[in-house]
Amino acid sequence: MADDVWILGIHMTKFGKHPTLDTIDLAAEATRGALSDGGVTMKDMGLIASGNLLAGGHVGQTLQKAIGQTGIPVINVANACATGATALKVCVMALRSGEADMALAVGVEKLAGAGLLSGGSRADDGGSWTPEGRYGAVTAVDGRIGTATMPGVFAQIGMEYGHRYGGTSFELFAQISEKNHAHSTLNPLAAYSKRFTLDEIMNDVMIAYPNTRPMCSANCDGAAAAVLVTGAKLKTLSLEQQRRAVKVAASVLTTDPWEEGCQVLPNVNTLTKAAASQAYEAAGIGPDDLDLVELHDCFATAELVHYDNLGLCEEGGAPDLFRSGATWRDGRIPVNVSGGLESKGHPISATGIANVWEIATHLRGEAGPRQIDGARVGLAHVIGLGSACGVHVLERSAA
Amino acid sequence: MSSQIPMVDYLRLGDDPRLVAHECEQCHARYFDHRIACAACEGESFRDVEVDPTGEVKAFTIVSLAAPGIPVPFVAALIDCDGTSVQANLVDVEADPEHVTLGMKVALTTYSLGTDDQGVEAIGFGFAPVP
Incomplete structure (x- = not known):
C-alpha cells in the first residue's frame, strides 16, 4: 500500500x-x-x-x-x-x-x-492552392470549417449539452457567469473582482454565442x-x-477515450466523468460528501456540463442544479467560490495548482471573508483541450 | 472541372459533392484526416465512405471574433449526418440565434474560395438549412 x-x-x-x-x-x-x-x-x-x-x-x-x-x-x-x-x-x-x-x-x-487562443490555423501564402497537412487543406480552415477558437469550441460543448438534455439558454449560461463574478468580489487574488448584473453580462461584447466577454476566462x-x-x-x-x-485523497489524470465525434468536436465529458469516478473511488467518498468544488469554467458554457460530469447532479440535471441555487457560495455545493477562471483569471499552467490552493485554503479555515464554513472535503478539476483532465480530492487534516 | 481543387481532401467535388470519410474496416470508426491506425480499435485498414450529405445541427456557436481574413459573424456547427459527426460552417442563413437553432435540418453545399495564379478554383463546403 x-x-x-x-x-x-x-x-x-x-x-x-x-x-x-x-x-x-x-x-x-x-x-x-x-x-x-x-x-x-x-x-x-x-x-x-x-x-x-x-x-x-x-x-x-x-x-x-x-x-x-x-x-x-x-x-x-x-x-x-x-x-x-x-x-x-x-x-x-x-x-x-x-x-x-x-x-x-x-x-x-x-x-x-x-489575444484569442485558437487550436491553430495556417496563413494563406497566395500564389497557388496547395494541399497541406492531415486534411490536405489548401487554405487555413479555422473559421471556414467551423471554429477551433476556444470560446467557440466550448460554446458548442455547452450547446451540445442543451441539445441532448434541454433546459439551457443564453440567459442560463450568463447566470453562471453572474455567479462567478459575484463570488470574485471576496477574492483579493482574483484578476477581476467586479460584480456584473445579468444584463451587463448578456449585453457585453459577444465573442462566440452564447459566450460574451465576461463569460470567457480572463487571460x-x-x-x-x-x-x-x-x-x-x-x-x-x-x-x-x-x-x-491537507491530504491529497485522490490525484487523477485522464485523457479522452475514443468515442464517435471526439475528433470533430473535443469531448470534455468522457474524461472528466472517468476522472471523477476514479477520484471518488480512490478517496472513498461520493459527490455528496464534497463541501466545495473548483471546476474548470474556462467559459460559462463549460461550467454547466461539468456539474454533470463531476456527478454533482443526475444525468441531464445540470440546468436544474444551477437554477436551484446549489452552486452559489451559500448553496448546497458551492462551485468556484474563488470567482473561477472567468474572474479569478486563467494563467494556463498555474490554474491546476491555484484551484488546489483555493480548496486547501478553505480546508485549513484560512479563506477569510470567503471561507466556506466547516469545509472538510473539496474537489479541484481542470481540463486541457487535446485532451487531459486532472481531478484532485483534498481532505482537511484530522490533527 | 480539372481547374477545381477542394478546400480539403475529404471533400469530393463533382455534380453531387460529398464528404468522404476514412472508415475503419474493423470497427467502422470514421475519420476525416489521413490515418495510420484506428484510435478506437488499432485497426490499420480503412475504406473511403460517403457521409450522408444531410444532417441535424446538434451544437452551434456564432463566432464574432476570429482570425484575420475570416468574415464575422459566422456560424460554426456540429452536425449529425446519420451518425457521423461533422464540423462545418452553416451558410445561407442569418448568423443570429433567431435563425439558427439546435436540431435544425441542414444539407451539404459548396462555394468558391477564389482562383489562384494558375487559374485553379478552390471549392469550400458548408451546410445550409433545408426547408
Whole structure:
C-alpha cells in the first residue's frame, strides 16, 4: 500500500497584470511562498515538476537558478490547461513510488494581453492552392470549417449539452457567469473582482454565442506552487505543520477515450466523468460528501456540463442544479467560490495548482471573508483541450 | 472541372459533392484526416465512405471574433449526418440565434474560395438549412 501524500505548503500569486515581473519572477514568488508556507526549503525537495506553456520549456531549471540549485531532478511538464494538475500528479507519483519524500509542483504563465487562443490555423501564402497537412487543406480552415477558437469550441460543448438534455439558454449560461463574478468580489487574488448584473453580462461584447466577454476566462499573469510530502515524512515534522497539512485523497489524470465525434468536436465529458469516478473511488467518498468544488469554467458554457460530469447532479440535471441555487457560495455545493477562471483569471499552467490552493485554503479555515464554513472535503478539476483532465480530492487534516 | 481543387481532401467535388470519410474496416470508426491506425480499435485498414450529405445541427456557436481574413459573424456547427459527426460552417442563413437553432435540418453545399495564379478554383463546403 503506497503511502499517503499531503500538501505541506501551497501558495498562489495575485492573478492579473504583472508588467514588471517575468515568468521566473512569478514562479519564484509562488515557490518561495509555498516553501515558506510549508516551513521547508529547496534543500528539502527531492523533485521539481514545473509547468509552463509559453516561456520556452525549461522553466524548472531557470527557476532553480533564480532561487536554489540543489541538483535534484526537474521534470518540465506541458499538458495544455491541465499542466498545473499534471505537475501535481507527477509529484504524487514520485512520492508514492518512493523516489522522493518531498516534491515541489509549480505552474506559471505570462498571459496578460494575449489575444484569442485558437487550436491553430495556417496563413494563406497566395500564389497557388496547395494541399497541406492531415486534411490536405489548401487554405487555413479555422473559421471556414467551423471554429477551433476556444470560446467557440466550448460554446458548442455547452450547446451540445442543451441539445441532448434541454433546459439551457443564453440567459442560463450568463447566470453562471453572474455567479462567478459575484463570488470574485471576496477574492483579493482574483484578476477581476467586479460584480456584473445579468444584463451587463448578456449585453457585453459577444465573442462566440452564447459566450460574451465576461463569460470567457480572463487571460492574465500568475503562478502557483505546492510542496507535497509523504505521510511518513510528515509525521517527522512539527505538530503545526501536521495540523495545516491537507491530504491529497485522490490525484487523477485522464485523457479522452475514443468515442464517435471526439475528433470533430473535443469531448470534455468522457474524461472528466472517468476522472471523477476514479477520484471518488480512490478517496472513498461520493459527490455528496464534497463541501466545495473548483471546476474548470474556462467559459460559462463549460461550467454547466461539468456539474454533470463531476456527478454533482443526475444525468441531464445540470440546468436544474444551477437554477436551484446549489452552486452559489451559500448553496448546497458551492462551485468556484474563488470567482473561477472567468474572474479569478486563467494563467494556463498555474490554474491546476491555484484551484488546489483555493480548496486547501478553505480546508485549513484560512479563506477569510470567503471561507466556506466547516469545509472538510473539496474537489479541484481542470481540463486541457487535446485532451487531459486532472481531478484532485483534498481532505482537511484530522490533527 | 480539372481547374477545381477542394478546400480539403475529404471533400469530393463533382455534380453531387460529398464528404468522404476514412472508415475503419474493423470497427467502422470514421475519420476525416489521413490515418495510420484506428484510435478506437488499432485497426490499420480503412475504406473511403460517403457521409450522408444531410444532417441535424446538434451544437452551434456564432463566432464574432476570429482570425484575420475570416468574415464575422459566422456560424460554426456540429452536425449529425446519420451518425457521423461533422464540423462545418452553416451558410445561407442569418448568423443570429433567431435563425439558427439546435436540431435544425441542414444539407451539404459548396462555394468558391477564389482562383489562384494558375487559374485553379478552390471549392469550400458548408451546410445550409433545408426547408
